[in-house]
Amino acid sequence: MTDTEVIDIINDSMIKEFEFNPSSMTPDAHLVEDLGMDSLDFVDLVVVIQNAFGVKLRDEPKVRNIETLGDLHKLVMDKKRELEAGVK
Amino acid sequence: MSKRRVVITGMGTVSPFGQGVKCLWENLLRGHSAVQIVPEMQKLKGLRSWVAAIVPDVDANIIPRKKRRFMSPMSIYSTIAALEATAMAGLSEDRITDRGTGLCLASTMGSTSESEAFFQEMNRTGSIENIKSTMFFKTMNHSCAANTAQALGVTGRIISPSAACASSNLAVGLAFEMIAAGKQDVMICGGSDEHHCLAPAVFDIMNAASCKYNSEPKQTPRPFDINRDGVVCAEGAGIIVLEDMEYACRRNADILAEIIGFATFSSPENMANPDSQTIAECMGCSMSQARINAEEVDYLNAHATATIQGDIAEAQAIGAVMGDKVPVSSLKGNLGHTMAASGAMELIASIQMMHYNTLIPTRNLVTPDPECDVIDFVIMPREIEINVILKNSFALGGINSAILIRRCRND
Numbered sequence: 001m002t003d004t005e006v007i008d009i010i011n012d013s014m015i016k017e018f019e020f021n022p023s024s025m026t027p028d029a030h031l032v033e034d035l036g037m038d039s040l041d042f043v044d045l046v047v048v049i050q051n052a053f054g055v056k057l058r059d060e061p062k063v064r065n066i067e068t069l070g071d072l073h074k075l076v077m078d079k080k081r082e083l084e085a086g087v088k
Numbered sequence: 089m090s091k092r093r094v095v096i097t098g099m100g101t102v103s104p105f106g107q108g109v110k111c112l113w114e115n116l117l118r119g120h121s122a123v124q125i126v127p128e129m130q131k132l133k134g135l136r137s138w139v140a141a142i143v144p145d146v147d148a149n150i151i152p153r154k155k156r157r158f159m160s161p162m163s164i165y166s167t168i169a170a171l172e173a174t175a176m177a178g179l180s181e182d183r184i185t186d187r188g189t190g191l192c193l194a195s196t197m198g199s200t201s202e203s204e205a206f207f208q209e210m211n212r213t214g215s216i217e218n219i220k221s222t223m224f225f226k227t228m229n230h231s232c233a234a235n236t237a238q239a240l241g242v243t244g245r246i247i248s249p250s251a252a253c254a255s256s257n258l259a260v261g262l263a264f265e266m267i268a269a270g271k272q273d274v275m276i277c278g279g280s281d282e283h284h285c286l287a288p289a290v291f292d293i294m295n296a297a298s299c300k301y302n303s304e305p306k307q308t309p310r311p312f313d314i315n316r317d318g319v320v321c322a323e324g325a326g327i328i329v330l331e332d333m334e335y336a337c338r339r340n341a342d343i344l345a346e347i348i349g350f351a352t353f354s355s356p357e358n359m360a361n362p363d364s365q366t367i368a369e370c371m372g373c374s375m376s377q378a379r380i381n382a383e384e385v386d387y388l389n390a391h392a393t394a395t396i397q398g399d400i401a402e403a404q405a406i407g408a409v410m411g412d413k414v415p416v417s418s419l420k421g422n423l424g425h426t427m428a429a430s431g432a433m434e435l436i437a438s439i440q441m442m443h444y445n446t447l448i449p450t451r452n453l454v455t456p457d458p459e460c461d462v463i464d465f466v467i468m469p470r471e472i473e474i475n476v477i478l479k480n481s482f483a484l485g486g487i488n489s490a491i492l493i494r495r496c497r498n499d
Binding site for chain 2: 018019036038040043044047050051056058
């Protein structure tokens, strides 16, 4: 899976789950200040991402550091690389 | 301390016919049935009843996502109905969000579909890691009350008097008492429910669900009819706005009716079987509160769900208290049994009957059961002057209730 495919899946999943306007899904979009997400949305975001990629994020400390959509893209891409490296 | 008079100034509904009071009324006036075959019921082994009255698609997107994410269908229905009711009442946002405005709204239980999904996931994976944060808010017993209050911004008291099929009659009655006692000035009240196979399964297990009309669903239920064979489950919401009459008059609100009596009594002899004597006492008590005689009641909207025992118990109670001169009909033949919504939804339809001086007959009542035939059944639309209406509503668990309303008079 390419980085572009990962970004597309994350964005599409969030548009569907949180009804975001696709035009607002820019890497620098702040999840709270720009997209209006709150603490419960973050819980559900983790569930959505886990289901989309088969990764475990619930107890991942780095999740707490996510501020922008770009941060989220990077975390998921890193997590997938870790998993793929582990498999190899 | 004298009690305050309480009036109805707004109504809203999501019924099996669709969205809005106008839609409900037009379909009732035409004698339509909302009952249909439900394929998912056909697939459930052992379930003999395959018919229900289901709400057609509603536009849930009028509720913002941040509010809607906690809502199962029952809360979506109640919120849409509450928006209609408060708009009809002409309540300002300031009034709705004032501490003097409360909400009394109930369902039979929280969302069964959401509970089912949670346990399916838990059993399938042995894990809760994929459960969303919003799930619990849909399964709470007071989910539709909490969600509707959150969506409208209600800040007064929130009460959710779950009492199975009598839930919304109780909700309206309790709201009436709170305003009369001066505890609140305005109450948004009623009931809501969403369909799940659990409801018809419960009735079918007790041999009280309609099973003989699966191939001709619009022939059932058949309240008071000799060929009735049980309940047809349904869903929807009925919401009513009640106000202190003085407050409503001060703001020149359009008053739809006045509530003048409410009674609820328990019949502890049997969890499932209705008790004719207690039903009679509920009707009698609500009339004595208002100093109204049976002869002054122009119409009685029956609970009558088309069960064998329930219809007989209610008809005999009506006959004993009201005699055979008061016109009686049940709307279950059109709507099915909308469970927690039924009391308020049928009260809304009754207020429409009062407004138009037109009685809606009992659909599918062709041959009255001789054991029920002690009252004046409305079997054809009837145009008469309607000033006073009695509304019955009962529930499993020995819950019995009656609400008395009249056309509003300034005396």
